[in-house]
Amino acid sequence: MRGALLIAKKEFLELSKDRKTLFFAFVLPFLLYPAIFGMMAKMAKRDEDQNRNKASRIYVADPSGAITDLMRADPKHFELLPKPEGDLRQAIRDQKLDLALDVAPGATEALQKHATFLIGATVDESEHTSELALKRVRETLTGQEKVWIQARLQTLGASPQLAEPLKLEVKNAADPALEMGKVMGRLLPYLLMIMMYTGSMQHGIYATAGEKERHTLLSLMATRLPRNQIILGKLLYIFSMGVIAALLNLLSMGLSIPFMGSGSSNSMQAMAAVANPATLGLTFMIMVPLGLFFSNFILLMGIQARNTIEAGSAITPGIFLVVFLGIFTMAPGVDKMAFLSYVPVVNVCLALRKLFSQQFNQLEYLVAFAMTVGLAAVMTWLSTRILNREKALFKA
Amino acid sequence: MIQLNEVHKSFTVKDRKTRVTKRIDAVRGISLEVKPGEIYGLLGPNGAGKSTTLRMIAGLMDPDGGAISVCGHNTCQEPEAVRGCLGYLSTDMGVYVRFTPRELLRIFGEFQDVDPMVAERRGMHLLEKLQLADFADVKMEGFSSGQKQKVSIARALLHDPKVVIFDEPTTGLDVLTAKTVLDLLRIMREEGRTVIVSTHVMPMVEDICDRVGIIFDGKLHGDAPPREILQSRHAKSLDEVFFQLAAESEGGH
Numbered sequence: 001m002r003g004a005l006l007i008a009k010k011e012f013l014e015l016s017k018d019r020k021t022l023f024f025a026f027v028l029p030f031l032l033y034p035a036i037f038g039m040m041a042k043m044a045k046r047d048e049d050q051n052r053n054k055a056s057r058i059y060v061a062d063p064s065g066a067i068t069d070l071m072r073a074d075p076k077h078f079e080l081l082p083k084p085e086g087d088l089r090q091a092i093r094d095q096k097l098d099l100a101l102d103v104a105p106g107a108t109e110a111l112q113k114h115a116t117f118l119i120g121a122t123v124d125e126s127e128h129t130s131e132l133a134l135k136r137v138r139e140t141l142t143g144q145e146k147v148w149i150q151a152r153l154q155t156l157g158a159s160p161q162l163a164e165p166l167k168l169e170v171k172n173a174a175d176p177a178l179e180m181g182k183v184m185g186r187l188l189p190y191l192l193m194i195m196m197y198t199g200s201m202q203h204g205i206y207a208t209a210g211e212k213e214r215h216t217l218l219s220l221m222a223t224r225l226p227r228n229q230i231i232l233g234k235l236l237y238i239f240s241m242g243v244i245a246a247l248l249n250l251l252s253m254g255l256s257i258p259f260m261g262s263g264s265s266n267s268m269q270a271m272a273a274v275a276n277p278a279t280l281g282l283t284f285m286i287m288v289p290l291g292l293f294f295s296n297f298i299l300l301m302g303i304q305a306r307n308t309i310e311a312g313s314a315i316t317p318g319i320f321l322v323v324f325l326g327i328f329t330m331a332p333g334v335d336k337m338a339f340l341s342y343v344p345v346v347n348v349c350l351a352l353r354k355l356f357s358q359q360f361n362q363l364e365y366l367v368a369f370a371m372t373v374g375l376a377a378v379m380t381w382l383s384t385r386i387l388n389r390e391k392a393l394f395k396a
Numbered sequence: 397m398i399q400l401n402e403v404h405k406s407f408t409v410k411d412r413k414t415r416v417t418k419r420i421d422a423v424r425g426i427s428l429e430v431k432p433g434e435i436y437g438l439l440g441p442n443g444a445g446k447s448t449t450l451r452m453i454a455g456l457m458d459p460d461g462g463a464i465s466v467c468g469h470n471t472c473q474e475p476e477a478v479r480g481c482l483g484y485l486s487t488d489m490g491v492y493v494r495f496t497p498r499e500l501l502r503i504f505g506e507f508q509d510v511d512p513m514v515a516e517r518r519g520m521h522l523l524e525k526l527q528l529a530d531f532a533d534v535k536m537e538g539f540s541s542g543q544k545q546k547v548s549i550a551r552a553l554l555h556d557p558k559v560v561i562f563d564e565p566t567t568g569l570d571v572l573t574a575k576t577v578l579d580l581l582r583i584m585r586e587e588g589r590t591v592i593v594s595t596h597v598m599p600m601v602e603d604i605c606d607r608v609g610i611i612f613d614g615k616l617h618g619d620a621p622p623r624e625i626l627q628s629r630h631a632k633s634l635d636e637v638f639f640q641l642a643a644e645s646e647g648g649h
Binding site: 218222 | 454457458475476479480484486488489490491492493495499503504506508551552555
């Protein structure tokens, strides 16, 4: 194992000489995520403020004046505009208006007769401002509708409760920690997989096909180090870089939560409750063989490639597979499919999802762990065997 | 110190046009012996099998047939022991340009299991001999090919190997740097090391090699001191012998 450690040490020393790569790999995540999260929070807040303070621009065609005064009485939320020229729908699409209401001509008369009248609303559902206008109109009309119903019931001498036989009171059974756990359980395996794979990808290519391209691999092979130790050393380096990248990115993401502004302290508390040492330990334990599996794949593709372009072309499609698996395991109901516990890689994601959702299943976790360890061991054996061949090493 | 006995090596290549897989016999029954304190020159045109032979001697490739022994170790059975007593340099070899020569030698000292203090002392001594001591702590990114070649030589000799294999050591070097390399080879002979050099530079072979073997189509011709080869072939120079062998080879086909 000494030879493998020496090779890994050489790789890390070489990396330490490249300041730019060091910056991008180790410093940038700590600048990037706070900046992204902060910017997203700022934009969301600005959008929210704008929507809260800005009145929706609406046009109301109400010949009998049944609701116009109602809208006019709420200038904070509604700005009544005259009918725009041309097609009304086009005016909404062009965002000259947020919404148009078309009240039936006999609305006031219908109200007096305790009859129903129709209000047509034209909106652009692809525009947030238009949807907000509709929400505001709905709230205003629902409130007014209650007033009218009560007035009608009073006229008939009936109880106001007649039109309201029940009231639904909702209580949230999940505490913030469970909610946060479920979110993390869905996201975390996906993020960990992506970060481990992409984090080790470029370093793997540099240390394998890159060595061939720079004609340095031969100088390593000419030393007294056994060939399988050289291969294992490279594997160790690729794996370490993947794990380091995943941990750094996640740490940076976690530390960036305060930059999200309001509600972040609750999120931090909930996250702290979920991310206890046992959960994190179990997560790390299962990520080790998965990382080894990915690293072996990168190593195999990298060393067999003639140059870095060929290696990149072979390794990059792996990202899509990892993304696909990650997204698949995020889907609702996937955790209920029992057979998925026996599908490699997918079972790791599901085991983690349950771990964070307070539904930890020891057996499923052990199955996923054992299968991934087995897979990583087979891949390592295969890598050292295949890469020991002259054909793979001298391919150029 | 180096013994090759009926060594064979073949490769399979695929013709991209015809999709037919062909077997190429790169080395066909080569036998030779190089003793300590001797410089053996291996000559031959491109693709004749020189580099393959040298790689097999260095334990980087296994022969398909025959046996190779270096420092008493079989290259197939004890490749690590062979590489431990052997310094190998090839023009194909690059250096890790992110390191300084001193750093590179320190790392390769660890790979070759050399005590760090010894590696430092020996590395600096070699760099001085190769007139590169002033650049010991300069990153190799800006080095010329000659300077990189000198660092590679120092790397190959760092663990004080008894056997030295230099595959085209002066290719791409200027006259002065080439002379430094040749002087180093002479010193190594005086120190009693076994040296094999492959080259295209005939005057260099006549100048420093004790014995010469010429490889054509994977077969060894000659294997005698340069003067004897010239006499037996009635040639004035090794270039002429080379052309004769090329003509014979073409006639044989």
